[in-house]
Amino acid sequence: MEGRERAEEPRRALPPLPGAEPGRVVTRFAPNPDSVLHVGSARAAVLSHDYARAYGGKFILRFDDTDPRIKKSRLDLYDAVLEDLRWLGCEPDEVHRQSERLEIYYRYAEALIMMGGAYVDTCPPEEFRRLVRSSRPCPDRDLPPEVHLERWRRMLNGEYGEGEAVLRVKTDLSHPNPAVRDWPAFRIVDTGRHPHPVVGSRYRVWPLYNWASAVDDHEMGVTHIFRGQEHSTNAEKQRYVYARFGWTYPVAIHYGRLMIEGGVLSKSEVERGIREGRYTGYDDPRLATLRALRRRGVLPDAIRQLIYSVGIKPSDATVSWGVLLAINRKLIDPIAPRYFAVLDPVEVRISGVPGELRAEMPKHPQNPGMGRRSYSLAPEGGELRLLIERSDAASARPGSVIRMMGLLNARVTAASPAGLEAEFLPGGVEEARSARAAFVHWVHPQHSIRILVVMDDASRRAGLAESALSHERPGTIVQLEREFFARLDSVDPDGSLVLYYTSQRGSRWPRSMTAPQSWRSATSHGSNGGAPRYLSSLKASSEPSPATSFARRSASAGPTMLP
């Protein structure tokens, strides 16, 4: 692992962990369940989990839910976080909630008070701040431990109101960083008015982050801590507690923020946006939450590889969607079955079709084991009507040859904004090649279903896809050939199959900068300028309501878990 060989591949493995002994590594992921996980939080989770596994150690999930008031936890989010974590492949060995461990924090507090290492401060906050800024003690500081023990009991008994007393850890009043000087360990919360979602109003004295964290990391035998660099002064604060008790502080590794360019990530912005209805939920495709990425068809391993490649340095990193999606494409390409879909359809009328034609295409060109999709298409009066993409039709010229992939070749005889007329040409792929034909995908009206694609900017595009698509399970990531990857999601109330856009090659943010011109016309309601009557009279499918069977499977399948 050492040596100075050049990296020729993106990092696929973790660098060695400082101070790690095989079998003795304990890590923890400590979120506050006040929102769902996003790519940034995934960084701590993945590193903590993967290092624990790499060294045969233990990975603990600990909910840091000790603020019943400002960063209030929500009961439903404890489960949501665990679900996100499992999806990421980070199954915890133990799960704890700090709100259920208050007695433990109290015990250590008492011990420290008796050692003279902590005191109950009854100075008004402003007064304390004024004193400590000039390195002077609050008068309470030098009272004997017995007095503070007594005050501590009174705190617990509810004899002080909110803000009237706080337990502080004695550190160093001349520490260069005022925040480190005698930092607070416990404060009083009126849980009658602000009940905690787990323990209600059972406790009034609540530990602050540094106390609960310090005690738990020791109690749980944590050896390595991964967290954002905003916690680096906290490590410094906690070292005072460890020194007093004679404990060894874990190896703390701080890293910078990980953001996705243009992806909304801030907890408060996510919460506010959802509340105000600007986002459809935690899984709105514009968000960089894990749930949004999952719904879009981003695999957990893509996120993991991204985190590995960004590494563990303390500076912030803003990666583009392109990088994440490119990693993801490499993973989904081998497993995504191929289907035809036309989002902005125009009609092609092909005359001279000799008889019934059979289209048969592999679901995956490199993986025959995935099966095939096939359709028998009967011409009416020698004429076959197909739908193709408007942009494809626009580049066809009378006289040119067009290849309906997997089906037939035809020579274009007339082209207009309403569509194409063409005449059947015998021959297959070879003939099409030598005629320099344009290879295009198509949909037959009688063998199609309606689809609705939720794009990465949350707009919706309606279209048609070949009917076999309806036999795929929800959660499957497919490639709509020559267009993009998308994840099968659900069935819309109007019967359309709903897909979430995953990505296409070269996609950047904002995508509209690079989108083909044909996309501009179709934004939210699925334009169909060329064949409106045709589309509206279209039957959803010739097959026995595939949408319904899809819906049934969809309902029983539960949350989508990809292999």
Add this chain to the structure above:
RNA sequence: GCUCCGGUGGUGUAGCCCGGUCAAGCAUGGCGGCCUUUCGAGCCGUCGAUCGCGGGUUCAAAUCCCGCCCGGAGCACCA
């Protein structure tokens, strides 16, 4: 303001500790080409950084030293 931390192509990252083989590797992106029944997938090629700026040490600096500039984080009875 104070305390930490960081600055390599558009973006992310490797190298910096142990100076030369680094006018700098990889990925993404742009461009061009190829492709076995069919794909905006894949493959190949190519474009793009004198390594924040200035000075110093040295035969030699992205790598060591000093100064400056820029950016981030922290400075809560939040986590």
